[in-house]
Amino acid sequence: MAPPLIDAQALTKTYTMGDQTVHALRGVSLRIEAGEFVAIMGASGSGKSTLMNILGCLDQPASGNYLLAGEAVQHLAPDALAAVRNQRIGFVFQQFNLLARTSALENVELPLVYAGVKAPERHARAQAALQRVGLAERAAHTPAELSGGQQQRVAIARALVNQPQLILADEPTGALDSHTSEDIMRLLAQLNAQGMTVVLVTHENEVAAWARRRIVFRDGAILEDVAQPGLAAPVQGEGA
Numbered sequence: 001m002a003p004p005l006i007d008a009q010a011l012t013k014t015y016t017m018g019d020q021t022v023h024a025l026r027g028v029s030l031r032i033e034a035g036e037f038v039a040i041m042g043a044s045g046s047g048k049s050t051l052m053n054i055l056g057c058l059d060q061p062a063s064g065n066y067l068l069a070g071e072a073v074q075h076l077a078p079d080a081l082a083a084v085r086n087q088r089i090g091f092v093f094q095q096f097n098l099l100a101r102t103s104a105l106e107n108v109e110l111p112l113v114y115a116g117v118k119a120p121e122r123h124a125r126a127q128a129a130l131q132r133v134g135l136a137e138r139a140a141h142t143p144a145e146l147s148g149g150q151q152q153r154v155a156i157a158r159a160l161v162n163q164p165q166l167i168l169a170d171e172p173t174g175a176l177d178s179h180t181s182e183d184i185m186r187l188l189a190q191l192n193a194q195g196m197t198v199v200l201v202t203h204e205n206e207v208a209a210w211a212r213r214r215i216v217f218r219d220g221a222i223l224e225d226v227a228q229p230g231l232a233a234p235v236q237g238e239g240a
Contacts, residue, residue: 090159
C-alpha cells in the first residue's frame with residue numbers, strides 16, 4: 001500500500017518577534033492522500049500559511065517530521081530540497097509571479113529551464129501545459145496583454161509543466177473578481193478530477209467549497225478537519 005502523499009507528524013514552528021515567541025504551529029499532524037482536493041482555512045496568524053510553506057519545502061519545522069510520498073524531506077540538503085520543489089510540487093500564488101517582459105510560453109518553460117530540459121522539449125511541454133489550461137492561443141502574449149484570470153491560468157500551466165505530484169495554491173483567487181475566481185476554481189477542480197492532488201489556502205468559504213475536504217486552523221492547531229461534497233464539476237475535456 002502506497003504511503004500518503006503528505007504525512008506531517010507533530011509539526012511545530014515558532015518565531016521570535018522582539019521579546020515575544022509566536023507559536024505558529026503547535027504539534028500539527030496531518031495526512032493527505034494522493035488525489036485529494038483539500039482547502040486549508042483560518043484567520044490571519046492561524047498557522048495555515050506556515051504549514052503551506054513547510055508542505056512546499058520552502059520552510060522547515062522546528063520539530064516533527066514531514067514525509068512527502070514516504071520521503072523525509074525536512075532533512076534534505078538545500079540543493080535536494082530545491083529539486084523537490086522544482087520537480088514534485090507545483091506552486092500557484094495570489095499575485096501570479098509571472099515575468100513581465102516574457103511571453104506566456106516562456107513563463108511556463110521556466111521550471112523546465114531550471115531542470116535542465118533541452119529547448120525543443122521545453123517548448124513542446126510548455127505548449128501542452130498551456131493547452132491544458134485553455135490558453136494555447138495566447139502563448140506569445142506577455143502578462144500585460146492578458147487578463148488577471150488568464151495570467152493565473154499561465155501560472156497554473158507553469159505549476160503543471162513538470163508533471164508534479166502536488167499543486168499548492170496560496171490564495172489563488174485572491175486577486176481576481178468573483179466570476180474569474182469561479183473559472184479558476186473550476187479549472188483546479190477539473191485538474192483534481194484528472195488525478196492531481198490539490199491543496200489550497202484560502203480565507204473565502206466560496207473558494208473552500210470547491211474542495212472535498214476542509215481543514216480549519218486556529219492558533220497554530222487544527223480546529224476542524226471534515227469531508228465535504230465539493231463543487232468539482234465533471235471533466236468536460238482538457239482546457240475546459
